[in-house]
Amino acid sequence: MESLLKLWTGYFASGVEGIAAVLIALAAIQAALQALVLFIKRGQGSIQSQEPQTELLRLRLGRWLALALEFELGADILRTAIAPTWNEIGQLAAIATIRTALNYFLQQEIDRAAHRQPDHALQASHPQPTKHEQWADRRTGSSDHAHH
């Protein structure tokens, strides 16, 4: 029975790592597409007006990566139950340390960027208002979406 539980824990860990991989892939695709749009629009606006957009893009990508890293660390913790040899424990400890350090420095970068542009930081972390909410705001004459 113990080996069965370990087997299932292994499957769970692989599943969580798969979800993290999908999150990273989607975030990278989204950021690449947005960067492409920004690059194409380069000729239309000045570089100064584009800089906040680029910063916002970096912030959003950073947040998605931080979330994915959190998932991967979760998978590492699950794997600590199925590491019977010294070699596997050592590799696990090394990977967990690397991911923890990555998460820490990524968060530092996000915090610094958010500190530089607090308005965009809020936008990047908060959900965008839906069309229905925008419509309701227009009807009531309120422009503050934050109350929703």
Added chain:
Amino acid sequence: MPITNLFDVTLWAALIEFGGALLIIGYLLAALLTVLHTRDIQLARLQAATGVVTGLSFKLAGTLLKTIQLRTWQQILMFVAIFTLRTVLKRFFTWEQERLRHREDAKDDMI
């Protein structure tokens, strides 16, 4: 489960650890649903951190239970290695959870 297995510490430890694993999985799935529904990454991270911290507590409890059956130096050293790894990760997640909660509070104050 046969009656002789009731006194098998390793089995109990494995069951407790599996409970912790289920908790981690549940919270991570909830975080995934949150980010898909609301697009609030900070809230999803907070949920993931909470789940990992709670699950780790279960896993640490299971690991402590295993100390009853430690006999050789090899087993003791391996136990220390896993215990240290989990404790360090728990420290990190608790720190991150506090920081995320603090940011959520600050955001609420701004609003």
